[in-house]
Amino acid sequence: MNRLLYVEDDELLREVTTLALESAGYDVVQTSNGVQACALLEGEGFDYVVSDISMPGGVTGLEVAVAAQQAQPGCRTILVSGYARSQLPELPANAHLLAKPYMVRDLVTALDAPSAGAAPAA
Known part of the structure; x- marks a missing residue:
């Protein structure tokens, strides 16, 4: 299974990236904020969270990453x-950083x- 939860508040970026990820073979569930993401993590299974x-x-990506590791x-x-x-707080365990802008x-x-391994970092 390649089920992926994609959390991004920029609607255009979210839509374009979702299309590209689906073309790459991922089953993408998208949401625009951390509150919705955490709710989805409680009830659904995901292999990946971006x-x-x-x-x-009120809920950051850091909190989404913690919720993802607790739920799955x-x-x-x-x-x-x-x-x-260097401008970011410590990342949650098992979370990897990818710098924006990035290519799909x-x-x-x-x-x-x-x-x-670590994902490319800023």
Whole structure:
């Protein structure tokens, strides 16, 4: 199964990336904020979670990553951000960082990377 939860508040970016991920063989469920993402994580199974770190609505991507690991230990979690790594707080365990802007092929590479490896960082 390649079920992926994609959390991004930028609607255009979310739609374009979802189409590209679906073309790459992922079954994508998308949402625009962390509150919705956490609700989905409680009730549905995902192999992957990709979330922007900075989002409106009171729940950040960091919190989504923690919720993902609690609900589904072992799911591959990629956090994306336009901020430099040095500007971000410590990432949750098992979460990998992908710098914005990124190409979809970079995201797919990060998703396919071995669990012990790190995704490209800022």
